[in-house]
Amino acid sequence: MSRKRKSYIALMRGVMYVCSGLTAALLLFLLGYVLYKGIPNISWEFLSTKPSHLTERIGILPDILNTVYIVLATLVIVLPLGVGAAIYLTEYAQNKRVVAAIEYAAETLSGIPSIIYGLVGMLLFSNNFGTCLLAGALTLVIMNLPTVMRTTQESLKTVPQSYREGAFGLGAGKWRVIRTVVLPGCVDGVVTGCILSVGRILGESAALLFTAGFAHAINDLFSGLVSPGATLTVALYVYAKEEGEFGAAFAIAAILMFLTLIINLSASLVGKYFAKRRSV
């Protein structure tokens, strides 16, 4: 082997190892730094109270509740829409142009930056019925629609055509086939779509700042939906950027890291579980 070739190989191999090492080190640093700075600030009081000016303590219970409410509201609305769109695409659609238009639209939606969602959500929802969690949730519905649609569509494709034909052969109508054969087959796609959406909702801040606001009041589900409120991520931003409360910000960041980890793990576990069940 010529020297030139040898040094090319050595160089490329070296660069490859350095870059991979860099990526790994980056993650370890981020993880370590955030947990190191955040965990000492997490206490039961921090998790279970609301911020108080009297004691000058920060509590994130309202933000946790708001996050739960907004996740629930978004999923309740986005699931029927996304699953329905996927069913239309795989079961009904015959016109290729309509399919192409819908898929192009879904792609476009997933490429739009969240700050633009925030603006449009503000114009469409908040300007009409006020800055509140529901306005934020509706904005997030548009954002997550393509995700749910795509995961459902993927799982619908794995339902064998013969099942549908069998059901049609027994005299079932289209709707009956969808209800009894197709829908049970797309559970894994729906679950995966939900997990991915929850991850995206947890991480979202730009789209919520102008639609859901940033109040820290404790509400129940229904009064929460119609009043403004910060999710954990928005609270992190406000504490870090506007109020300089870095301890609280890092504590929230550590919690968000844990949640991200749980979401990633459950997504891969769900995928494995359904893959196993399908192969049996």
Add this chain to the structure above:
Amino acid sequence: MKKNRVFENVVHGIFLLLGLITVGCVLLITVYLIISGIPAIKEIGLAKFLFGKEWASTAAEPKFGILPFILTSVYGTAGAILIGVPVGFFTAVFLSKVAGKKVRSAMETAVSLLAGIPSVVYGLVGMLVLVPAVRSIFHVPDGSSLLAAIVVLAIMILPSIIKVSVTALDAVPKEYEDASLALGASPVETYFKVSVPAARSGIAAAVVLGVGRAIGEAMAVMMVAGNVANMPSLFQSVRFLTTAVASEMSYSSPGSLQRNALFSIALVLFLFIMLLNAALNFFLKRDKEK
């Protein structure tokens, strides 16, 4: 029987409507942005708006030139790509071709975690680690700068570049590589001279995706870039298209020229993104046709 058919048609109609919602959303967003973005551009003048070098929205004689924001977004994205793409690309080749099973699955978990971390967390760490580091290394008065934003963006686009490139590299037919190895090329030469060119459409798509993410990121950039409407320069506080919208939205009054100008900025950003989407589609389609 007739009742049945009517019912089926109704169900069909409902699903058609659900399917068209995505299209409706895109149209709604486009129309709303155009309607709310055009008035300010008309009032300011297109050339003055796009190429004006000064942004002073609250001055007594307000100036609305967004050239600093456009250039900052372009430079910032280019910088992030310049750092992020090579690192992501080599990591992807390593993961797809060299790494053993255990290393690969551990790294893939790590990359998904990087992808899932909320952008404000990147912003927070950037604010407290990167910004002071820039200040002390380069001896500038304030570390909140274009450079800090570029580094944060480069880290943020890394996961999407790695993931998409790995998928593309995995899809290269094994026969290509076997043929190259049989001809006497070493494994490393095979990866870079056979596998990578075969996966170039997918890798190009990864780059475009990275550009889209970098140009659209708002919160993390807001926390590290300092947010002053300067013309872009590496060590100065700058404002991106996204942060220009986000930073003034909360205090501009509805209906004012200032707020309308913010919508016009969003429209410009939206046009950038639409162009990128078209490019992405082009690369992905070319891949499929092959």
